[in-house]
Amino acid sequence: MIEFENLTYSYRSGEYKALDHISLSIRQGEWVSIIGHNGSGKSTLVKILMGILEDYEGTIRVNGTALDEDNRAELRKRFAIVFQNPDNQFVGATVEDDVAFGLENKGVPRTEMVRRTEAALKAVNMYPYKDHEPSRLSGGQKQRVAIASALAMAPDVLILDEATSMIDPEGRREVLEILQKIHHEGKTTLIYITHDLAEIEQSDHAVIMHEGRIISEGTIDEIYQDTDALIASRLVLPFHMELSKRLLDGEYMSYKTLVERL
Ligand SMILES: Nc1ncnc2c1ncn2[C@@H]1O[C@H](COP(=O)(O)OP(=O)(O)O)[C@@H](O)[C@H]1O
Ligand SMILES: [Mg+2]
Numbered sequence: 595m596i597e598f599e600n601l602t603y604s605y606r607s608g609e610y611k612a613l614d615h616i617s618l619s620i621r622q623g624e625w626v627s628i629i630g631h632n633g634s635g636k637s638t639l640v641k642i643l644m645g646i647l648e649d650y651e652g653t654i655r656v657n658g659t660a661l662d663e664d665n666r667a668e669l670r671k672r673f674a675i676v677f678q679n680p681d682n683q684f685v686g687a688t689v690e691d692d693v694a695f696g697l698e699n700k701g702v703p704r705t706e707m708v709r710r711t712e713a714a715l716k717a718v719n720m721y722p723y724k725d726h727e728p729s730r731l732s733g734g735q736k737q738r739v740a741i742a743s744a745l746a747m748a749p750d751v752l753i754l755d756e757a758t759s760m761i762d763p764e765g766r767r768e769v770l771e772i773l774q775k776i777h778h779e780g781k782t783t784l785i786y787i788t789h790d791l792a793e794i795e796q797s798d799h800a801v802i803m804h805e806g807r808i809i810s811e812g813t814i815d816e817i818y819q820d821t822d823a824l825i826a827s828r829l830v831l832p833f834h835m836e837l838s839k840r841l842l843d844g845e846y847m848s849y850k851t852l853v854e855r856l
Contacts, residue, residue, distance in 0.1 A: 595750070596751065597619045597654070597655040598639070598652065598654055599652055600615045601615070601616040601642065601650055601651070602614055602616070602650065603638055603650045603651070605638075612635050612638045612806050613639060613642070616806070618808060620785065621783070622750070623780045623783055624783055624784070624798050626797060626798065627787075627793070627801075628785065628786070628787045628800070628801055629787075629789065629790075629791060629794055629802050629817075629827070629829060630803035630829075631828050631829060632789065634803040634805060634806070637755055637756075638806075639803075640785065640787065643670075643753070644673060644753070645667070645670050672749055673749055673751045673753060674744035674745075674747050675744070675754075676741055676744055676752070677756075678756040678760055680733055680736035680737050680761065683740050684729065684736075684740075686728065688725050688726065689720060689723050689726050689731075689739050690711055690715070692728055692739060693714055693715060693742050694711045695743070696746060697710055697711065700747070710746045711724075711742075711746055714743070714745040714746035717775070717776070718739070718741050718772050720739055723739075732761075732764075732765060734761050734762070734765025734766070735765075737758065737761060737769050741757075741769070741772060741773075750783060751782070753784075753787070754785070754786050756789070758790075770793065770796065774796055777796070789829065790830075790832075791824075791831060791832050792834075794814055795850065797814065798813070800813075800814055802820075802824070803827075810827075815847065818845075818847055818848055824846065834849045834852055835847070
């Protein structure tokens with residue numbers, strides 16, 4: 595569904611490449627995690643996809659069509675993104691207004707708007723909070739509302755750029771549960787960006803980025819077995835990975851595989 599081919603990007607002020615020949619294919623309905631240390635180029639990649647950054651080298655294809663000047667605004671309407679800081683993305687006085695805002699902007703008729711707002715809030719289990727003020731919610735609730743605002747737009751691709759990094763463990767768990775539900779329905783392609791290896795377990799496919807390049811790619815177990823890439827990436831290893839290495843054949847494993855093997 596999305597193909598990056600030799601994507602290369604340098605910031606004006608940067609003397610090195612923030613992205614250095616990134617090639618990556620993402621299938622429709624897939625949950626892809628992009629993992630990497632701070633500064634590895636993850637946000638740059640999705641900012642280019644969203645059109646926030648331009649003047650890149652390389653090609654991006656969406657359903658086989660290469661993005662160009664004429665079609666990119668149209669093709670990008672299919673993408674929605676949730677950012678890191680839950681407090682910077684609210685525009686409405688209530689949760690409901692906030693979710694409806696994007697639809698209103700798009701000129702969606704009122705009855706349709708009400709229907710889609712309700713459905714999106716129910717999907718993230720936030721409908722009972724529809725009359726609440728967004729600023730008074732917990733971090734996890736705020737990010738669930740941000741996801742609802744994105745879902746209301748019926749995107750083909752939902753991107754989360756470190757959307758759980760500023761919220762507590764309970765909030766993270768809530769967000770990951772909602773994503774699992776969305777993934778299960780199979781319609782929405784998920785691009786999940788994180789620097790936390792413990793958060794990639796539910797994805798179908800993952801890539802490790804380091805200094806603007808992809809240094810490993812595969813299923814979660816394949817990523818976990820790529821010890822060289824894990825060390826090079828300087829990512830913190832979750833407890834269950836350390837545990838699996840010590841208990842079983844010196845191998846890093848996903849939580850699920852570890853439980854099965856034990
Ligand atoms: N606005 C900017 N101007 C100059 N350099 C930037 C800018 N934003 C990011 N960079 C640099 O680009 C590289 C990749 O950054 P980024 O994509 O934000 O990484 P990540 O999201 O993985 O933390 C880093 O070296 C970062 O310092
Ligand atoms: Mg980032």
